Amino acid sequence: MIGIFKNLVLINNDVTARYPELHILPSHRDYVLDGECIVYANNKPDFELLMERFHTRKEDKVRYKMSEIPVTFVAFDILRLDGKDLTKLPLIQRKQILDEVIKETEHIKIMQYIEEHGELLYQAVVERDLEGIVAKRKDSIYQSKRVNDWLKIVNYKYSDDIWITGYRKSKFGLLAAVKNEGNMRKVGIIEHASITVRRDFYQYIRSFEMREEKDYVYFQPYVKVKIRFLNWNSRGNLRIPVLLEVVH
Incomplete structure (x- = not known):
């Protein structure tokens, strides 16, 4: 997300009205920030709650959920x-400018960072x-794409x-289940x-017994697979699963 105070823009989509708590400016200068909106639950970012806020648009509901x-x-x-365009400056210099310009508020924070000890930081994250x-x-x-x-x-x-x-x-979409x-x-x-x-995968199931419906094809026997994913959500579903291989 890019924050352009006093406007919040998400991929060219103005979402300012959805986050009234972010309207109090941390500085009166003119600036463009790159960052993310986060909702915390149990001292951790909660993606589902963030999406609940993002999809809330009616003013009365926005005020309540705020x-x-x-x-x-x-x-x-x-x-x-x-x-002035700062994107060609070294990252560490932009970080210093960010610290100087933005004064943290209850709802606007600056991302903390460490130098050299990335492996220890990742271990703490795990x-x-x-x-x-x-x-x-x-x-x-600054890069707006993956590099x-x-x-x-x-x-x-x-x-x-x-x-x-x-x-x-x-x-492409495989129906996943657990026993x-x-x-x-x-x-x-x-x-x-x-x-x-x-x-x-498709070659493996080619000889299986198939049953078709309007949008899906079901087969027997079921296929056990290995996946990677971000986490289990509150409904007990996989978040962003990726098929790695067929187990059997």
Whole structure:
């Protein structure tokens, strides 16, 4: 998310009215920030609550949820200041400018960072079951796309106890389930896999017994697979699962 105070823009979508708690400016200068909105629950970011706030648009509901599900904007970069482009400056210099310009408030914070001890930081992230870290070269210029100077290191979870019961006819999507007291419980749709893994999967089930409906094809026997994913959500579903291989 890019914060342009007094406007919040998400991929060219003005979402200012959805976050009234962020309207109190931390500085009266003219600037553009790069950062993210976060909702905390149990001292950890909660993606589902964040999405609940994001999809709330009616003013009365926004005001209610502002007190029930408060949002924090965490700034991790500054792109412009008083009309001057800062994107070609080294990251460490932009961080220093960010610290000088932005004074933290209850709902607007500056992302903390450490130098040199990335492995220890990642270990702490894993121990606290957080999502991951981003490693950046401190002399790097600002990039709006993925580059080797900026690496996202995700704390993925892995499971080889997921069963596939069918697939979607249109775009790639495998119906995932787990065994629960002898029954299959649906846990979401796997929409990500390499081309090779997809080909191997479809080849593996080619001789299986199939049953078709309007949007899905179901097959027997079920297929056990290995996946990686971010976490289990509050409904017991997989968040962003990726098919890695067929177990059997």
